[in-house]
Amino acid sequence: MLHQLARIASPTSEDAAFAHQKLAELLAEEEPWRAALYARRVLQHFPTSHRAWAVLALSQSTLGHFRFARTAYQRALELAPKNGSYAHNLGHLLDVALGDPHAAVPWLRRAHDGARSDPSVAASYAHALGRSGRWADAKKVLGRALAHGPTRELSALARWVERRSDDVAVRPPAARHAPCGSARIVSQPGAHEALSRTLRLGLERLPFSDEQRSRARELARDATEQARLSVTRTRSSESLAAAIAYAIVFVDEVPLTHAEVAAPFRVPVAQLRGCFAELRAELRITRGDDRYAT
Structure with a gap:
């Protein structure tokens, strides 16, 4: 109508x-x-x-x-x-x-x-x-x-x-992290290093627990080693990292939307959804998945 x-x-x-x-x-x-x-x-x-x-x-x-x-x-x-x-x-x-x-x-x-x-x-x-x-x-x-x-x-x-x-309270000033918003991948390290860095920076800006961050790193390892998903010309480190973060949201049923997870990684929601669909299929991720649930 x-x-x-x-x-x-x-x-x-x-x-x-x-x-x-x-x-x-x-x-x-x-x-x-x-x-x-x-x-x-x-x-x-x-x-x-x-x-x-x-x-x-x-x-x-x-x-x-x-x-x-x-x-x-x-x-x-x-x-x-x-x-x-x-x-x-x-x-x-x-x-x-x-x-x-x-x-x-x-x-x-x-x-x-x-x-x-x-x-x-x-x-x-x-x-x-x-x-x-x-x-x-x-x-x-x-x-x-x-x-x-x-x-x-x-x-x-x-x-x-x-x-x-x-x-x-306990960290010396010189050791504090730089603001997340200023962090960008400037050099061209290996794909694994780029993914790890991007994932870490993005997770810092999401309300995840330490255990959820740890599970996200485990999932990233499984994605690259078992599912053979890697950073390519058509799959950026940002989109793969965002998909990994959203997988934790999916498994633990965290009340965050696709857009809220995509934003810290600066990727369009469509890219996140596509990459997550591929990741979910390759690793057969389910809600409450014992491998990644907290």
């Missing part, structure tokens, strides 16, 4: 804008390229539609065009500055995908102030606070959120914050 309305309505009409907006929202995660086209059609005639800017941002984020997504979210927030959902999405994008937790904190604070009972907002805010070095503040945010009702995501994040804050 939406497609029919989009065809018969005048391109400049509100009916056409309604149909294109709804189609964009429905397709943003599954078919982001098409969703972006529909959003652009809305903006062509209604450039001040904050909903169209927001769904364009979501589709571009899913495609891996993170800087474009940032600009679109900023435009949506200029038009609807009190929208906490947009602030949350922009903050999460800045922290996880663009590796800039300091820039993310103000947006996530704004979102959290308007939705203190939302565990996903609290988790995003605490994650950015932690990555900004504000571990005590991250603990406070998580403490309040857990008091409302614990979730697997909040509990896993609380363990991550506790562990990292302890590490910072």
Whole structure:
């Protein structure tokens, strides 16, 4: 019905804008390229539609065009500055995908102030606070959120914050890791080294436990040694590492989406899904798999 309305309505009409907006929202995660086209059609005639800017941002984020997504979210927030959902999405994008937790904190604070009972907002805010070095503040945010009702995501994040804050307390400054967002593979090491490095950096930006990270490394070894999956011209170290991380999410049923796992590795969701499907088939990975479950 939406497609029919989009065809018969005048391109400049509100009916056409309604149909294109709804189609964009429905397709943003599954078919982001098409969703972006529909959003652009809305903006062509209604450039001040904050909903169209927001769904364009979501589709571009899913495609891996993170800087474009940032600009679109900023435009949506200029038009609807009190929208906490947009602030949350922009903050999460800045922290996880663009590796800039300091820039993310103000947006996530704004979102959290308007939705203190939302565990996903609290988790995003605490994650950015932690990555900004504000571990005590991250603990406070998580403490309040857990008091409302614990979730697997909040509990896993609380363990991550506790562990990292302890590490910072005892680690000499010279030994601290550089910010994850600045880490890039500059040289051309062997494929195994590239995969190991990419996986380590990506896992640091996901709320995994130490045991889950260990299982991810075991899975990476099995992927390269048993399944003979390796980094090639058509399979980057980033896409394979993202698939390995998502395999842990799949096995342990961690409440993270494809997009949330793809973002730290800076790969499009479609690449993650394709590589994970191959990895899952080769290693016959199942939910609760004894080899990799924690």
